[in-house]
Every structure is written in structure tokens, then in C-alpha cells.
Amino acid sequence: MNFYKHHLGDYSRCTSHISMLEDGAYRRLLDVYYTREAPLPADIKAVCRLARAQTRQDREAVEIVLREFFDLRDDGWHNARADEEIQAAQEKAERNREVGKKGGRPPKTETQTVQKGNPEKTQMVKSGNPKETLASNHKPVTSNQDGVQPASTALTAVGARASPGDLSGEMRKAGIQSNPSDPRIIALSERGVTRENIAAACNEAKTAKPGERINPGYVIAIADRWAMEAERISSVGGQTPSARASPKRKTAAEERAEVSTILTGRKGNDGQDGGSGGRDITGEAVQVA
Secondary structure (H helix, E strand, C coil): CCCCCCCHHHHHHHHCCCCHHHHHHHHHHHHHHHHHCCCECCCHHHHHHHCCCCCHHHHHHHHHHHHHHCEEECCEEECHHHHHHHHHHHHHHHHHHHHHHCCCCCCCCCEEEEECCCCCCEEEEECCCCCCECHHHCCCCCCCCCCCCCHHHCCCCCCCCCCHHHHHHHHHHCCCCCCCCCHHHHHHHHCCCCHHHHHHHHHHHHHHCCCCCCCHHHHHHHHHHHHHHHHHHHCCCCCCHHHCCCCCCCCHHHHHHHHHHHHHCCCCCCCCCCCCCCECCCCCECCCC
16 A cells, blocks of 8 residues: 555544654554555564664564554454555455446536426536526427416527526627626526627617726616516517617707607698698708608
8 A cells, every 4th residue: 555544633542652762663563564455474573674673672662562552363463443444445446446447437427407496397507507508408488378478588589598608708799897607697698688689788888888988787787678678568569679689879860850849849741730841940851760
């Protein structure tokens, strides 16, 4: 054996009364015992030679230790604790050899199946990060008892449900710092937000704050608002926020027409109220989509 366990507590309790010379002799005898994996010779002179005991005091220390901590049998001096440790090590080595003959331990699988809620439904998760689910295992639910599309699938029109890592990656692509372990990003993933949704939210945030450093919470708030809109719209049917890339911005002419309508009470393109006849209050021609 090239290694054996040395339990300090047990050793100290059993050797607290012996001298330093006797302690050194005992340690040397144990080293020889474990190296040979066999009892020490019955001849004390042979034991002294193995322990390199040269002086009379050394040889006396070896003999004292042998008689106190070892037991003389037909095949030599035995130490009960050492015999137990050697047997356990030999049994372990034999098991390892048998495993090696069979090709070693089976490789660890990359995925594992876990049950959530309904024991009849399983979900595959990555062994490295259990929070990141594999999107290929998610199938959109098309109906329920009320015949209404569940809110959790309302945002899956553009792409497959994204993992927190996917959403965080899209935000980083847009230059916005994020972390897939952020509970808010995990919640977006669980609500069915796609990579397209979060990319559109990043564009919306940059448009609203050009040249500014975008806080990830601002993007998450936009995506969360769109998710709420999708859940509300899905209950009555209609276009979800995921069906558009990002909200359309009004042109300058459209904004002036809207202001004219608020101030005059007349639409700028109806031409029937004796009003602007297709012009806003500034006199410019306006075409309202």
C-alpha cells in the first residue's frame, strides 16, 4: 500500500502515554506493516532491522511497542487495526479490477428526466444548469377545457419558447448586460417569451433611449408588458405582440394630424365638416393612414 488512513484522534488516545522514541518506533512499524501488507516477522531482531533500530534504546523501544500494540501469532506480529485497513483496501482494489474488466463505469448522461407537478408529464433539463430547459421538448398546448389558448403559449407565434440563457444571450447581443440566473428573465422564459420578443424589446428600448445605457430591467419591463398584452388579447383572439417586430412609430405628419383633431374636433381627411379639407392647423397637407 502506498497510502493508508491515519486517524489522529484514535492514534492520540492510544499512544498518549508512550515516549517520543517509542512513538517514532510505532510509526515506523506501521509504515512497514502497510507497505508489506503482511504481519511483521516473529523474530524481534528482524523487526528491528526493518525499523532501522540501531541503538540499544531504539531496539528496546521497538520491543515495547511490539508487545503493547501487536499480537504475536504463528505467522508473525499482527496489528488488528492495520489488518482491517489492509483487508478493506484489498477488497476495494478487487472491485475496481472487476469494473475495469467490464469497461469501467458507465458514462454520465448529458440530460436527466425530472417530474414537475403532473407525474405523467416529464421534462428534459440540462445536467449543467437545471434551470435551462430544452426547448425541443416543449409542445404548445392548443386548447383547454374552455377552448381558449392558454396564456403561457400566447407568445409562441414567432418562435419556440426560449430558455433563460437564450433570452439573456439576445440581450447581450444588443449590448445590454444580463444574467440567465436573473429571476425576472427566468419568469419571462416561463411565460413563453421568445428570442424574437426579447430582441424586439431591446430595439424598442434603444429607440426610446437613443445613445443611453440601457438597464436590463427596462428591457424586461417592456417584454413583460407585451406578455401581459398577449395574455389579455389571447383570451378574446387577435394579434399578439409577438406577431409584430416592434411598435410602429408615428410620422411627424401623423402626429400633427392627431394634434389638429384634438384641438378642432375635426378629422383632417374627412373634408365634410367645413374644416381643414385635408390640411392640419398649420396649413400643410396631411394624409392619415
